[in-house]
């Protein structure tokens with residue numbers, strides 16, 4: 058891992074690393090972000106490996122301006138008003154993902170929506186311009202640690218899990234952006250942050266619903282147990298076909314995985330590489346759901362490294378539908 062103080066050269070190097078699929082931590086006005094090319098599933102799998110997050114929450118994609126974001130998300134009137142009022146700034150908008158968006162399923166956790174943000178930090182925007190692609194970036198700390206506001210915090214928390222830290226000095230107060238969901242007729246606050254519900258309400262001239270206090274409002278998707286539930290029934294820890302179910306598609310992992318007797322086999326990773334499996338996870342779940350079979354069987358996946366987050370998602374996929 059290299060720490061480089063901001064300069065033109067450091068910026069070019071950071072942009073080159075992002076384009077090559079490496080992880081680069083960079084300052085924003087809220088916290089340091091752990092950035093990866095949002096269109097590259099292997100790179101995004103690296104974010105989850107570095108953060109040691111036990112689950113795949115959808116990530117925010119960062120852009121240099123509103124028009125770049127609009128190439129991947131559908132902006133309605135409300136989104137345009139909020140972007141005009143608060144961008145660049147500490148507001149993330151959850152919008153429908155465009156059909157032609159190249160952002161990978163791992164970035165959006167397989168959802169049809171996408172969170173987009175234009176940060177207000179000069180170095181962040183210069184980097185986003187130079188990288189010339191959407192950058193997925195959660196806070197640059199291991200899961201459960203405090204949000205990093207200096208390059209030193211990032212280095213202490215992530216160490217060699219990150220390829221480079223672009224040092225832009227102290228970057229903010231450690232309060233992450235406000236997340237607002239605009240995918241329904243209502244305006245739902247998913248995460249409070251620097252920009253308040255009152256400010257949003259004043260711009261839009263309507264109420265803002267709190268996701269946590271209103272039972273009817275959609276919760277942050279990472280918190281819903283049946284989030285990403287395939288249409289077909291899902292069976293965990295499958296080692297042999299279950300004839301009482303009928304034809305099954307097996308999601309297979311590792312060289313010792315027994316595939317005999319299954320109607321179809323889809324590989325998460327033949328070699329048993331948890332990072333490759335994470336990168337393939339959502340595409341394989343979607344593919345399995347399209348198979349002409351009666352059920353999805355998932356072979357045992359070791360519960361360590363990214364396997365913890367993969368198993369978490371598989372358990373949600375298998376959870377009773379509500």
Ligand code: TXA
Pocket residue numbers: 085087088089090091114115116117149151165168170171172174176194195196197232233234235236238247248277278279
């Ligand atoms: O201040 C920030 O926003 C920092 C800096 C680095 O920009 N970034 C950040 O990113 O906090 P991240 O990826 O950790 O934030 C993810 C939040 C979670 O609360 C997640 O549930 C929500 O955004 N989110 C992302 N995509 C979503 C989606 N499609 N639907 C609903 N919520 C989404």
Ligand code: MG
Pocket residue numbers: 195196204233
């Ligand atoms: Mg965070």
